[in-house]
Amino acid sequence: MITVENLHRHFGGFHAVDGASLTIAEGSITGLIGPNGAGKSTLFNVIAGRLPPTSGRVLMDGEDVTGLPPHELFKKGLLRTFQIAHEFPSMTVRENLMMVPPAQSGETLWNAWFGRRAIRDEEAKLLARADEVLDFLTISHLRDEKAGNLSGGQKKLLELGRTMMVDAKIVFLDEVGAGVNRTLLNTIGDAITRLNKERGYTFCVIEHDMDFIGKLCDPVIVMAEGKVLAEGEAAHIMENEAVIEAYLGT
Numbered sequence: 137m138i139t140v141e142n143l144h145r146h147f148g149g150f151h152a153v154d155g156a157s158l159t160i161a162e163g164s165i166t167g168l169i170g171p172n173g174a175g176k177s178t179l180f181n182v183i184a185g186r187l188p189p190t191s192g193r194v195l196m197d198g199e200d201v202t203g204l205p206p207h208e209l210f211k212k213g214l215l216r217t218f219q220i221a222h223e224f225p226s227m228t229v230r231e232n233l234m235m236v237p238p239a240q241s242g243e244t245l246w247n248a249w250f251g252r253r254a255i256r257d258e259e260a261k262l263l264a265r266a267d268e269v270l271d272f273l274t275i276s277h278l279r280d281e282k283a284g285n286l287s288g289g290q291k292k293l294l295e296l297g298r299t300m301m302v303d304a305k306i307v308f309l310d311e312v313g314a315g316v317n318r319t320l321l322n323t324i325g326d327a328i329t330r331l332n333k334e335r336g337y338t339f340c341v342i343e344h345d346m347d348f349i350g351k352l353c354d355p356v357i358v359m360a361e362g363k364v365l366a367e368g369e370a371a372h373i374m375e376n377e378a379v380i381e382a383y384l385g386t
């Protein structure tokens with residue numbers, strides 16, 4: 137579904153992504169691991185259109201999408217979440233979900249809120265969808281809570297929920313488990329699995345918790361120093377000499 141070809145992203149003389157090539161198969165939950173500073177988030181930023189690459193290409197279903205802006209990729213069903221959650225703190229959880237722009241109509245949500253009858257139907261649909269998403273994520277009880285009051289883990293769940301407000305095809309999750317307790321991490325893992333199995337979402341997941349990655353992801357891609365070091369099943373990959381060395385920082 138996604139092919140990254142010899143991608144480079146330099147910051148001045150620093151090669152954050154340094155010739156990375158990889159593929160993410162349709163229907164997979166692909167893990168992306170590697171030491172801090174390996175270039176994982178930068179790779180996501182380039183794939184998701186937040187940063188132009190220095191060179192190289194990104195293909196989606198065979199089409200060159202290199203450098204397309206995030207909203208164009210969004211229309212194609214490519215979504216991402218951030219290492220640091222991007223919620224609207226003073227809005228409720230449900231309102232946060234509803235802030236995702238409707239994919240089909242050109243209407244902005246502001247129009248949907250303040251506009252005419254026809255548009256009010258759109259709002260009703262968004263509301264229903266938001267409630268469905270909350271139910272799916274088992275956080276209906278947080279519906280009217282201000283997003284700023286959520287725990288770190290709940291914010292991660294909310295971010296995942298925002299990707300469910302549209303018909304996403306592929307979702308990139310950056311450090312989905314960072315600062316999340318075990319129970320909530322399991323909830324996130326379950327939600328990812330169900331979205332994958334029931335709705336056909338493809339995922340690429342950056343996460344440091346190897347237990348989580350091992351249970352959830354196949355294959356796992358390992359990055360170090362801007363390059364792809366290895367790819368394979370989680371259990372095998374952690375026995376790979378080069379991977380062990382990268383983690384030991386030699």
Ligand code: ADP
Nearest residue numbers: 147150152170171172173174175176177178179
């Ligand atoms: P990871 O997500 O694997 O921890 P990042 O992609 O965030 O790694 O960062 C890779 C390297 O690129 C790091 O050394 C980081 O300091 C550097 N880097 C990331 N973004 C920028 C930027 N905007 N300007 C300069 N250096 C950056």
Ligand code: MG
Nearest residue numbers: 176177178219
């Ligand atoms: Mg990162």
